[in-house]
Amino acid sequence: MAGVHPYEKYFQHLLPALKSKVEEFRLLNYGTIDIPSLWEYLTRKKWRKPVEDVHMYQLVADIVSTMPGDYMNYATIESYRSTNWLEEISKEELQELLGTKKN
Template structure:
């Protein structure tokens, strides 16, 4: 099981800011975002290297400063890192697509 992020202890306190940011994204027509997805972005990208003595206002500031562009860039990179673009036979399909598959 993955180890919990050090800022997980602040999740409940940050919930109003997270909800507000999700609502903002939805108003800007980024309707697929939800709180768990935003939290994942923050913990895996924005707070990748957590500070030892962080203040709650710094975390709120990071949430408020998050832009749709930041989030979408992260999601795009994560999609490219995905293992199976073409399913279980991904390698063979890539080779066939690129014309490098040997018969």
């Protein structure tokens, strides 16, 4: 994602709502979430298309209405996208796996 998200300027004002939502997720046994992860979800997924004259109450409502399942789906997909499945395989092992190894 290029540049800074337009809602970044509201981050400090939204911190109480973000903290509250993270605590709620933890009470529901979604302990892996933290504020930076939630913020990333919001800016990349929920606020992908920012509104120019957004009101603070709209952003707070979006945070409060975030469901654990929505966040977990996003986090799961992102983990698959960022995982390099062949990272541990050497060039020789990869050639053998693909059947392109020359004997």
